Amino acid sequence: MISSFKNISWMRLTFTFLGGIVLLFILAPIAGMYLNTSIGSITNAIGDEEVRDSVWLSLWTSMAGTILFSFFAIPLAYILARKNFPLKSLVNGIIDLPIIIPHSAAGIAVLGILTRDSWFGRSAEVFGVKFIGNPAGIIMAMAFVSIPFLINAARDGFAAVPERLEKVALTLGASPIRVFFTISLPLAWRSVLSGFILMWARGLSEFGAVIIVAYNPKTAPVLIFERFTSYGLKYSLPVAALFVAVCLAIFIVLRLIKKKS
Amino acid sequence: MLKLENISLKVGEFELKNISFEVERCDYFVILGLSGVGKSLLLESIAGLINPTSGKIFLRGEEITSKKIQQRRVSIVYQDADLFPHLTVFENIAYPLKCNGEKNIEEKVLSCAEMVGAVEFLQRKPGTLSGGEYQRVSLARSLAADNDIFLLDEPLASLDSKSKSELRMLLRKLNRNGITIIHVTHDYEEAISLATKIGVMEKGALVHIAPPEEVFRHPKSEFVAHFIGTKNFFKGNLKTIPQSDLKEFAAAGINIFCLTDVEDGEVFLTLQPEEISISTETEKGSSRNHFKGKIIDIAPAKVGFEITVSIGAELIALVSGDSKGELKLEIGKEVWVNFKASSCKIYK
Known part of the structure; x- marks a missing residue:
């Protein structure tokens, strides 16, 4: 009994140590970035219109992409959670594709369908929508790489809702669409919101795909890259520190909202 | 009121074989059988949650075998976990009223809650209710749906003896007030105390349908024989x-x-x-x-x-x-x- 207790203590100690290293691995570079950046340089970055525009562009394009594609992703997630159909595992695999392919390659792939030479690009132009070098293109690139996070989280959320509740609602006279909006979606809401936050956060931080589809207007990650390659670490640090601070603040607020809901 | 003709279906290990029976208006029909014989499957096929592979179901003189669930006007109450956990008791009871576009929702919710004795916990969430309270709310919600046939899937199975006896009284009252009830259970005492007619189910088939006294006087299944103390x-x-x-x-x-x-x-x-x-x-x-x-x-x-x-x-x-x-x-x-x-x- 005593020896097994000792084993547990040692195990816990070892695991805590190993886990601590992972936390340090995540926190150390971020802490280092702030330690190496003066408040004055961050203030200068806030005053720089190009920086402010890039941060704002990143924020709204990633949010727009998340909202726009959630209208398609949530119904798909529901179908994947509730229905069995041939090649379902293939569909699940396709959804995960953007996670595994390199993001620069993803950018090339997205560029292929958005360019004026493609049917989609030409059709969009007829309606006055230009993708290349345009926020619309940034939205598409961000959504492409981040949509699996929303679909997977929402699918797991819907799968966790007992099907019996939906069936009972039908026996009470509710239509299937009413059941979805009054039972399934509210009960899966936490998971859907988690997916929403993850998709938004992933889109916000996207660099590889965005730089290929739209170098300009510059999103914050593209601007940080440009400042780094043109002027060096010293000039890119304040922009990076500001962008990370904004992302963290929004991320924390959304997590708190989710926890409260 | 309800007629089943040769209903057969198979879902996983559970199977129904040529089930036929008829239930008259205001009958209290108890389907008695051990766990796993297909009792719940039978209820779900009547409610339309599962489609039979063969056979026909008639309700109120109309064939409903392939009718949509929401158009059958049949309520189903499970043993537990069928109230919507994110809604209060009031909202749960109001749910079918909203679906049917009813007016005077508050008045009707109160009337249904009064009928089952659930007025005092209208503002609580289902997760805070005791077993007996939970089932009362579930029945009130079925009443609010204005369905005249209730399918009860072991509704008393997880209750203590006091709540069981109170719920039995309530079920008898609902039945007297015109609700036709089909109730599945493995508890023969429950069957005796509630049923006007009993169907004994074994291995997916109804082996004996008769009034309670007949079922227990002349058992036609080992299951019933065992319950009444017949050893051989x-x-x-x-x-x-x-x-x-x-x-x-x-x-x-x-x-x-x-x-x-x-x-x-x-x-x-x-x-x-x-x-x-x-x-x-x-x-x-x-x-x-x-x-x-x-x-x-x-x-x-x-x-x-x-x-x-x-x-x-x-x-x-x-x-x-x-x-x-x-x-x-x-x-x-x-x-x-x-x-x-x-x-x-x-x-x-």
């Missing part, structure tokens, strides 16, 4: 023996002589344990049935001991402690079981 129950064939007033009952593994006027054919045989004697040698007397077998179990009974002897089939005899000691009865010992042909109770 067999289903087999009865055959007249030429030039004899005896008949021969043949079931899997045994042939028994019986003294009965029941006609030949498929019958049920029951034999009370106290009618069976055990001896270590062949008995010579008026008993016509003597079987050699091995004791496979000895269990204390309320009085005496129940001795289970394997004679091809299993027979249970009741003996006194004195006899057990005198005959040195123990598991594995070979003995003779003896009983009179007139001790066998035979019925169709």
Whole structure:
């Protein structure tokens, strides 16, 4: 009994140590970035219109992409959670594709369908929508790489809702669409919101795909890259520190909202 | 009111085989059977949650076999976990009213809650309710849906005895007020106390449909026989023996002589344990049935001991402690079981 207790203590100690290293691995570079950046340089970055525009562009394009594609992703997630159909595992695999392919390659792939030479690009132009070098293109690139996070989280959320509740609602006279909006979606809401936050956060931080589809207007990650390659670490640090601070603040607020809901 | 014609379906390991029955308006029909025989599947097929592979369902004179769930006007209440956990009790009861575009929702919710005694917890969430309260709300919600037929899937199974008895009273009251109820359970006491008609279910088939007194007086399934304390129950064939007033009952593994006027054919045989004697040698007397077998179990009974002897089939005899000691009865010992042909109770 005593020896097994000792084993547990040692195990816990070892695991805590190993886990601590992972936390340090995540926190150390971020802490280092702030330690190496003066408040004055961050203030200068806030005053720089190009920086402010890039941060704002990143924020709204990633949010727009998340909202726009959630209208398609949530119904798909529901179908994947509730229905069995041939090649379902293939569909699940396709959804995960953007996670595994390199993001620069993803950018090339997205560029292929958005360019004026493609049917989609030409059709969009007829309606006055230009993708290349345009926020619309940034939205598409961000959504492409981040949509699996929303679909997977929402699918797991819907799968966790007992099907019996939906069936009972039908026996009470509710239509299937009413059941979805009054039972399934509210009960899966936490998971859907988690997916929403993850998709938004992933889109916000996207660099590889965005730089290929739209170098300009510059999103914050593209601007940080440009400042780094043109002027060096010293000039890119304040922009990076500001962008990370904004992302963290929004991320924390959304997590708190989710926890409260 | 409700008529099922040869309903068959299979879902995983559960199966329904040619189920047919009819329920009249205001009937309280209890489907009695062990767990896993397909009782819930039957209810779900009536509600439209599962489609039968063959057969027809008629409700209020109309065929509803392939009708949409939401158009059947049939309420289903499960043992637990069927209230919407994110809504309050009030919102749960109001749910069907909103679906049907009702006005005066508050008034109707209150009326349904009053009917089942749920007024005092209208603002609570389902997760905070006791088992009895939970089922009351579930019934109130079904009432609010204005459906005149309720399908109850073991609604009392997880309740304590006080809540059970209160809920039984409530179910009887709802039935008296015009609600037709189909209630599945494995609890025969529940069936006796509520049913106007009982259907006994075994291995996906309804083997006996009759009023409660008939079902328990003449059990046609081992399940019911076991519940009413009939230890030796067999289903087999009865055959007249030429030039004899005896008949021969043949079931899997045994042939028994019986003294009965029941006609030949498929019958049920029951034999009370106290009618069976055990001896270590062949008995010579008026008993016509003597079987050699091995004791496979000895269990204390309320009085005496129940001795289970394997004679091809299993027979249970009741003996006194004195006899057990005198005959040195123990598991594995070979003995003779003896009983009179007139001790066998035979019925169709």
